[in-house]
């Protein structure tokens with residue numbers, strides 16, 4: 001088994017959509033970024049790439065590439081899963097913590113979990129979503145942005161049998 005850690009944060013501004021884990025959350029403030037600025041999916045992509053030893057999101061999906069401008073981050077997740085499969089890994093489990101002062105995410109956690117399970121191709125019981133405030137501390141605590149931490153576990157494919165010499 002391999003594990004990987006991911007982190008992402010984006011600023012919040014009025015009048016922007018807020019997407020977390022592929023779910024649109026009603027909010028007067030939304031995240032700003034090159035793609036759809038979904039911190040949950042970005043943290044998960046980094047966690048998966050990390051677990052597989054494949055670098056980071058900036059290497060595969062650079063924000064200088066117009067292809068990712070305004071992109072649905074679900075595409076990044078699909079491409080990452082594809083890359084894992086090609087490298088001989090399979091996603092086993094995912095756990096995320098969303099840090100947001102506002103909006104309160106408690107009522108949305110289950111929907112995010114279901115959507116993540118769908119996107120990641122996992123049974124919902126192997127996906128966990130936690131949400132918390134930052135207790136008013138720092139930029140996240142002042143509601144200037146949203147952050148997410150993600151942890152994933154991968155199964156390694158059976159090692160190829162090598163001929164005995």
Ligand code: MG
Pocket residue numbers: 008009010033037038039042
């Ligand atoms: Mg990001």
